[in-house]
Amino acid sequence: MMGYYILIGAIGLVSWLVSNQLKQKFAKYSKIQLRNGMSGQEIAEKMLADNGITDVEVISVAGQLTDHYNPKNKTVNLSEPVYNQRNAAAAAVAAHECGHAVQHAQAYSALGMRSALVPIVSITSGMSQWLVFGGLILGAAAGIGLGYWISVVGLVFMGFATLFSFITLPVEYDASNRALAWLKNKNMLTPEEYAGSEDALKWAARTYLVAAIGALASLLYWAMQVFGGRD
Numbered sequence: 001m002m003g004y005y006i007l008i009g010a011i012g013l014v015s016w017l018v019s020n021q022l023k024q025k026f027a028k029y030s031k032i033q034l035r036n037g038m039s040g041q042e043i044a045e046k047m048l049a050d051n052g053i054t055d056v057e058v059i060s061v062a063g064q065l066t067d068h069y070n071p072k073n074k075t076v077n078l079s080e081p082v083y084n085q086r087n088a089a090a091a092a093v094a095a096h097e098c099g100h101a102v103q104h105a106q107a108y109s110a111l112g113m114r115s116a117l118v119p120i121v122s123i124t125s126g127m128s129q130w131l132v133f134g135g136l137i138l139g140a141a142a143g144i145g146l147g148y149w150i151s152v153v154g155l156v157f158m159g160f161a162t163l164f165s166f167i168t169l170p171v172e173y174d175a176s177n178r179a180l181a182w183l184k185n186k187n188m189l190t191p192e193e194y195a196g197s198e199d200a201l202k203w204a205a206r207t208y209l210v211a212a213i214g215a216l217a218s219l220l221y222w223a224m225q226v227f228g229g230r231d
Contacts, residue, residue: 003221007217007221008218011210011213011214011217011218015207015210015211015214018203018206018210021203022200022203022204022206022207025089025199025203026089026200028196029087029088029092029196029199029200030085030088030089030090031087032087032088032089032192032193032196033086034086034087034091034189034193035190035193037086038091038188039083039084039085039086039090040078040082040083040084040085040090040091041060041078041083041094043090043091043094043095043188044058044076044078044095044097044098047094047095047098047102047179047182048076048098048101050182050186051101051105051182052105053101053102055074056074056075056076056101056105057074057075058075058076058083058094059076059078060078060079060080060084061077061078061079061080062080063080064079064081065079067082067096067097068097068100069097069098069100069101069104071100071111076094076097076098076100076101077097078093078094078097079093082094088189088192088193088194088196088197088200089196089197089200091183091188091189091193092179092183092197092198092200092201093200095182095183095197096175096176096179096201096204097175098179098182099174099176099177099179099182102175103174103175103178108171108174110167110170110171110174111171113167114167114171117163120160121160121161124158124161125157125160127154127157128154128155128157128158128160128161129158129218130154131150131151131153131154131157132151132154132155132158132222132225133154134147134151134154135147135148135149135150135151135152135153135226136151136225136226138150151226152226155219155222155223155226158215158218158219158222159219161215162212162215162216162218162219165208165211165212165215165216166212166215168208168211169205169209169212172204172208173205176201176202176205179197179201180194180198
């Protein structure tokens with residue numbers, strides 16, 4: 001177990017460092033006011049219109065870094081600062097979330113796969129580690145095969161979460177690429193504003209990369225505990 005705690009601690013530290021850097025980047029680029037004077041809401045609405053999307057609504061939601069696209073009700077949900085403010089960070093986030101709307105409209109395969117996994121992961125992720133850990137304890141205490149198979153089921157559940165994390169990577173990177181391409185091709189930003197938006201989105205993507213690596217590392221660790229102790 002000590003190895004697991006070290007692993008989780010290391011991943012947690014890297015995640016904190018990346019998240020902290022992301023917050024600093026957004027704070028920095030929030031100070032770069034857009035020369036065109038457009039708010040995040042206006043940026044989002046224009047990107048949707050330029051891509052021929054008329055059935056998606058841009059709405060404001062409470063909180064910070066709560067921005068997301070909801071494919072079920074077709075809404076681009078922008079946090080209050082992003083929705084109202086007129087800076088490079090807001091432009092980056094608004095365009096990124098619209099990138100997901102464009103993916104949805106164009107039936108981007110990776111987004112479809114991620115959406116299909118959402119209901120599965122929402123059920124399995126919360127119990128996966130408990131099944132693995134409980135199965136290992138049961139197998140050690142009772143010396144029977146039932147504990148082993150319980151652990152295997154837990155690993156399968158954990159595998160769904162890991163798969164979800166890795167499918168999320170191309171979805172997020174592609175949304176950022178679509179956002180940056182639109183911002184550049186439509187001359188929405190000055191070179192300084194564009195550089196800030198690009199850097200902010202790069203750091204946002206790294207949070208998903210760290211999460212995926214962490215999920216894979218945890219899966220491999222528990223797989224070694226289950227299969228390594230098997231005769």
